[in-house]
Amino acid sequence: MRHFPAFLDLAGRTALLVGAGETIERKAEPLRRAGAVLRQAPRFAPALLDGVAIAIGADAPEEDLRALSAEAQRRGIPVNIVDRAELCSFVMPAIVDRDPITVAISTGGAAPTLARMVRQRIEAVLPPRLGALAALAGRFQARIRRALPDVAARRRFLDAALTGRPADLALAGRDTEAEAAFAQALDAAEATPLGTVFLVGAGPGAADLLTLRALRLLGEADVIVHDRLVSDAVLDMARRDAERIFVGKARANHCVPQEEINALLVRLARQGRRVVRLKGGDPFVFGRGGEEAAALAEAGIPHEVVPGVTAALACAAEAGIPLTHRDAARTLTLVTGHTREGRLDLDFAALARPAQTLAVYMGLSTLPALAQGLAAEGLDPSTPAAIVESGGSEGSRCLRGTLGSVAAEGGAWSSGRPALVLVGEVVRLAVPADATTRERERA
């Protein structure tokens, strides 16, 4: 950035305009609107710069313009000589004026025409009465601070008020009604400072596998409560100043007990904060999202669930394995390999039925026992199977074979990253994505 943008307070201060003609008159106009006291002269003399806050020259003899530029810069007074970048210490931006909102556009002097085109576009998208809306919020500023001392609650209130009914009324020119609606919204916010908890699916890892809704909520969150499975790429999408609380769990190493996580979510919401509870994959697939939603409902906390791409979908896509297929699988079963009291508590007879695909979560360490249980119910160990590690995120890998072979080799093959086991005839029908396409896409 060649020029640093700043907005000068010129109210009651002197602005010098040297020159006589249409150009200098055009420059005088915004200075007048900013409340500057104009000192205008057709020719330059050094004494004209006494007590001046800003100086502009145009439509004057060359030697006057050069002298004005040199003397102003010697005295540290910002100076602009129109269309003479080499004589300027600041550039005049193109301005969109929605007082008190001002948009200033600069091309660093490189292409003023382009700045004017950008201004026209901005003029077209900003409502003409946007300034009235800003002024309305300004009039309530002190009251908002008193009513909502918490910064996050304040921001949330303003987000709603500046896009909701008070805004509609102000933009429509119905100022009295807008004032009343704003006051009413503020009263309501003061009376009910309850925050909201969003149980958000973070997907399998890649940031571009987040849903648009998840992305928006991440950008609006005051606090993010996240798991071990949530990738840094996804966390990077969150608002920079959002608080982050890690409550990750590793298998057999529950960092924060579920009851404490539930209590934490309730506590944060009662502080009036906007909470995103970010969970790997989908919150309602082996994510204990149901327990958290129930705890929030019981505590009367407003909440919403935002689905995410679950590991089975991401891994299948990664490995090119269709989860269902008219010729091979009419049922898809999501199953956990996690043990209960040291045992795989599964209905093996149901899982061994033909024409279905099994997607086994948390199943790598118990895969030999799972394979054994399925074989005991008649599933052929030569049934095609695959293990997909880190599906839908950086460095994904896949081990293909049969149920027997992946059960035998999986432990040694694993790098310790999250892995999903897919079992069924569909694995044979895999059409892996073209590697070069994928690399090109990811580059």
Ligand SMILES: C[S@@+](CC[C@H](N)C(=O)[O-])C[C@H]1O[C@@H](n2cnc3c(N)ncnc32)[C@H](O)[C@@H]1O
């Ligand atoms: C507690 S479960 C959470 C599942 C998550 N809620 C979902 O919908 O994907 C954790 C298990 O999901 C599987 N998993 C999660 N992310 C994965 C990924 N990117 N690749 C492969 N498996 C994954 C692994 O089996 C891991 O042990």
